[in-house]
Amino acid sequence: xxxVEGLQxxxxxxxxxxxxxxxxxxxxxxxxxxxxxxxxxTTLKAxxxxxxxxxxxxxxxxxxxxxxSTVEIVERGVVxxxxxxxxxxxxxxxxxxxxxxxxxxxxxxxxxxxxEVFAVFPRLRERRRQLAGTLSGGEQQxxxxxRGLMAGPKLLMLDEPSLGLAPVMVEEMFRVIGxxxxxxxxxxxxxxxxxxxxxxxxxxxxxxxxxxxLAGTGAELLANEQVRQAYLGI
Amino acid sequence: xxxxxxxxxAGALLLAAVPALVESPFAIHVCILVLxxxxxxxxxxxxxxxxxxxxxxxxxxxxVGAYTTIILYLRAGVAPWWGMPAGGLAAALVSLxxxxxxxxxxxxxxxxxxxxxxxxxxxxxxxWESVTNGPxxxxxxxxxxxxxxxxxxxxxxxxxxxxxxxxxxxxxxxATALLRRARLGAYLVAxxxxxxxxxxxxxxxxxxxxxxxxxxxxxxxxxxGFYAFYFRYVDPxxxxxxxxxxxxxxxxxxxxxxxxxxxxxxxxxxxxxxEAVRExxxxxxxxxxxxxxxxxxxxxxxxxxxxxxRLATGLQERALRHGAA
Numbered sequence: 295x296x297x298v299e300g301l302q303x304x305x306x307x308x309x310x311x312x313x314x315x316x317x318x319x320x321x322x323x324x325x326x327x328x329x330x331x332x333x334x335x336t337t338l339k340a341x342x343x344x345x346x347x348x349x350x351x352x353x354x355x356x357x358x359x360x361x362x363s364t365v366e367i368v369e370r371g372v373v374x375x376x377x378x379x380x381x382x383x384x385x386x387x388x389x390x391x392x393x394x395x396x397x398x399x400x401x402x403x404x405x406x407x408x409x410e411v412f413a414v415f416p417r418l419r420e421r422r423r424q425l426a427g428t429l430s431g432g433e434q435q436x437x438x439x440x441r442g443l444m445a446g447p448k449l450l451m452l453d454e455p456s457l458g459l460a461p462v463m464v465e466e467m468f469r470v471i472g473x474x475x476x477x478x479x480x481x482x483x484x485x486x487x488x489x490x491x492x493x494x495x496x497x498x499x500x501x502x503x504x505x506x507x508l509a510g511t512g513a514e515l516l517a518n519e520q521v522r523q524a525y526l527g528i
Numbered sequence: 529x530x531x532x533x534x535x536x537x538a539g540a541l542l543l544a545a546v547p548a549l550v551e552s553p554f555a556i557h558v559c560i561l562v563l564x565x566x567x568x569x570x571x572x573x574x575x576x577x578x579x580x581x582x583x584x585x586x587x588x589x590x591x592v593g594a595y596t597t598i599i600l601y602l603r604a605g606v607a608p609w610w611g612m613p614a615g616g617l618a619a620a621l622v623s624l625x626x627x628x629x630x631x632x633x634x635x636x637x638x639x640x641x642x643x644x645x646x647x648x649x650x651x652x653x654x655x656w657e658s659v660t661n662g663p664x665x666x667x668x669x670x671x672x673x674x675x676x677x678x679x680x681x682x683x684x685x686x687x688x689x690x691x692x693x694x695x696x697x698x699x700x701x702x703a704t705a706l707l708r709r710a711r712l713g714a715y716l717v718a719x720x721x722x723x724x725x726x727x728x729x730x731x732x733x734x735x736x737x738x739x740x741x742x743x744x745x746x747x748x749x750x751x752x753g754f755y756a757f758y759f760r761y762v763d764p765x766x767x768x769x770x771x772x773x774x775x776x777x778x779x780x781x782x783x784x785x786x787x788x789x790x791x792x793x794x795x796x797x798x799x800x801x802x803e804a805v806r807e808x809x810x811x812x813x814x815x816x817x818x819x820x821x822x823x824x825x826x827x828x829x830x831x832x833x834x835x836x837x838r839l840a841t842g843l844q845e846r847a848l849r850h851g852a853a
Contacts, residue, residue, distance in 0.1 A: 344727060368730030380725035382718050393718050396711060397730040441729060 295320045295480060296341070296372075296449055301350035303333075303340050310336045312504040313350065318449065318482055323475040325483045325491040325512065327525065328501035334484040335377055337501070338451050341482075342374035343367045354449070369399050371448030377457065377484075379438040383427025387418055390426045390437050394444030403446055411440040414470060432463035436470075443474070450474070451482045456490065468494055488525040492516045500525075536702070543694045547687045556686040560758065562799045563693035564751055569779030569791030570700035571747035574707060575740050576777065577786035580720030581631075582639045585646030587772035589619040589745040591653065593752025594767040598666045599659070601756075607672050609692070612753030619749025620742040622649075627738040634723065643770075650768040665763025668756070689758045696754055697792070700747045705788045707743070716740060717786070748776075771814060778817045782824045784831025793833045 296318040303311040311333045318324045326334045339345040341352050343364035352359040359367055373394075382390050391411060395404045412419040415436040421429060426437055435455055442450055455471065456464045464487065472494045475481045485491035492498055495512035500521065508515065515521050543563075550556055568590065575581050593615030600606035600614055630641040653660045671683040681688050707713045715736040718726040727733050756762050775798070783794025798820065802813035809815075828835050 342728065344724065363732075364727045365730055365732040368728075373730075374728045376725060376728050380722050380728065382721035382725065384721055385717060389714065393714060393726075393731070394729045396714070400730075445730060 295322075295355055296482070297351075297353045298337070298341065299351050299353075301337065301340055301352065302348045303336050303345055304348055310504055311340070311347075311350075314501065314504070314506055315350075316499045316506060316509065318480060321475075321478065321480055322496045323472070323481045323483065323494060325485060325495035325498040326501055327485055327488045327491055327498055327515075328507075329525070330486070331503075332501040333504040334501055335453055336504075338374055338453050338482070338484055341367075342372060342451065344374070365397070368397050368445055371399075371446065372451065373442045373445045373447035373449070374451045375438050375442040375453060375455070377453035379431075379434045381426040381434055381437055381441075383425065385426055386423055387426055387429070387437055388422040391418070391422075391440050391444050394441035395446075397445055400445045404444070407444050407446060411443050414443070414474065415440055432459050432467070435459065435463075435467060439470070439474075443479070447479060449480045449482060451484070453484045454486060455483070456485065456487045464490065488521070489516070492521075536698075540698060543698070546694075547690055553686050556690055558800060558803055560686065560690050560693045561803070562795045563690075563697040564754060564758075565775070565779055565795035565799050566697040566792045567693075567700040567747060567751045567754075568776045569783060569794050570697070570704050571744045571751065572776040573780040573783075573785065573787075573791050574704060574744040574747070575737075577780055577784075577790070578707065578713060578720065579716040579737055579740050581737060581741075582777070583642040583741075584639050584770075584773050584777070585642030585644075585649075586744075586748050586776045587768050587770065588646035588649035589623060589748040590752035590755070590772060591649060591762075591764075591768035592619045592622050593749025594756040594762045595653065595660060595666075595752075596749070597753035598668065598756040598762045601668065601672075602666055605672075607674070608668075608753065608757035609674075612692075612750050612757060615753030615756070616746040616748075616750035619745040619752065623741045623745035624738065627741040628734070631734050631737045631741075643773075646768070646770070646773060650764050653764040653768055660764075663764060665761065665766070666756075668760035671757075671760070689754075692754060692757070696751060700751075701788060701792065703743065703747065704791075707740075708788065712736060712739065720786075774814075775817065778821050781821060782831060784834035784837075787831065787833045787837065789837075790831050790833040793836075794831070797832065 299315045301311050301314040314333065314337055326337060328334055336345065340347045343362055347360050354370060354372060391408060392404065395407055417433060418436055418440055421433060426434065429437065439455065452471065456467050459467060468490045471481060471483065483491055483495065492512040492515050498512050498515050499506050500508040508521065546559055572583065572586050575583055596615040596618040597608055597611035600611045601608050626645050630638055630645065633641050654663055674681045715731050718731060719733050719736060723733055752767060755767060779791055779794035779798055782797060783790030798817060802816060805816045806813040824831065
């Protein structure tokens with residue numbers, strides 16, 4: 295469904311990606327893992343149009359995305375849930391969610407999708423009138439993912455959803471991500487929590503210094519000696 | 529619905545009663561200034577308060593409106609009451625390329641770009657003598673006769689100008705209230721809170737900002753047209769000065785950023801006290817504005833209106849809790 299080939303991105307004269315290639319199939323949960331600064335977030339930003347690639351291609355069902363604006367990319371169903379949640383803190387939970395469903399394609403489905411989001415995250419229904427900035431970290435991450443789901447994504451890209459969460463919340467977050475995927479949403483997951491990410495991913499790609507260093511199924515990589523030493527500390 | 533309209537009706541009635549209650553022409557003049565500044569503060573607030581885009585160049589939009597109105601009248605015989613909306617349209621048109629350029633920049637860089645644009649506009653007005661008369665500017669010696677409801681309008685009295693200014697201020701505040709309920713209003717608050725997140729959820733942030741700037745420019749330009757109509761004199765210093773841009777910022781900040789009633793409160797405070805200081809020292813009002821602005825930012829960051837509204841909801845909630853207990 296999504297095919298990324300030879301993606302290169304630079305910040306000024308510093309190259310961050312040196313030709314990253316991978317693909318995501320329909321209905322899959324694919325993880326991008328790797329150390330700090332490996333280029334995981336940069337890859338997501340280049341796919342969603344927040345950054346411009348200097349070379350390479352991004353195709354969604356064969357259609358090139360690399361020259362499209364973020365607005366057009368969201369309209370086509372590729373939704374990026376940015377790192378650090380990036381909520382609108384002075385708005386209520388409800389308004390945050392509704393803003394995710396304002397694109398032209400999503401507008402008619404707003405009510406139904408809101409119910410779906412509340413079904414996935416019942417806690418958000420209780421908190422819907424509260425200002426998003428006053429929620430706990432885990433709840434804020436729920437709002438961020440819920441806001442992404444409001445757009446009705448074909449491909450949901452999650453950047454570090456477990457960042458800064460309490461251990462119990464981390465477990466819950468990965469469970470919910472698996473659930474969203476089983477409900478039919480294709481997920482591209484960027485994580486530093488390699489162990490959890492590989493455990494729920496169908497396939498995964500390990501990024502190292504702006505290149506794909508390893509690829510395989512989640513289970514294969516979990517068993518891989520190199521991965522275990524470098525990323526799992528075992 | 530009636531509850532939302534009630535304060536507007538009360539405000540309109542109060543405004544309508546002023547000319548009957550106030551006799552002194554100076555007092556009416558101050559009311560006219562307050563209302564004109566309310567419209568200007570509201571224009572700035574649309575962009576600065578809601579979208580968080582701090583412009584230091586709104587005087588240029590005001591000036592384009594003022595020049596359009598006065599040139600249309602003196603060179604083409606278009607009456608100023610038609611010239612005012614034409615001035616608004618001209619300012620909105622000018623704002624489109626300016627917005628497309630300046631909105632590529634964010635935060636302080638955007639603010640500096642607007643400052644540069646407004647100085648550019650002033651230089652053009654000073655030097656493009658065939659159109660703008662350069663530093664000399666334009667003077668209206670006589671306004672065209674107008675008959676309304678069987679009476680000739682007396683342009684020597686302040687009342688007709690008061691009515692126009694009141695309509696302008698009400699329209700600007702109503703536009704703010706409508707924007708706040710519209711989808712665009714939600715987009716703007718999202719942009720103010722986190723521009724990258726707003727883009728990530730699929731908001732066309734440049735389009736939203738350019739549209740808002742055009743709306744803001746229309747209001748500021750129309751107010752500029754009113755200035756030309758009322759003061760009958762336009763030159764680069766009078767309508768394109770940096771201090772005009774700053775006064776719009778002061779009024780919006782002092783009143784309360786991103787609120788509907790804020791510009792009115794800010795204009796009442798700054799214009800009345802400002803006029804009193806101006807009588808004693810020339811340009812003294814600017815010193816006072818600066819001082820007042822510092823105090824407000826230090827002690828009332830949400831502005832006078834913002835704080836009052838929060839106190840009011842706090843009291844209501846307390847009353848409700850006591851009622852329930």
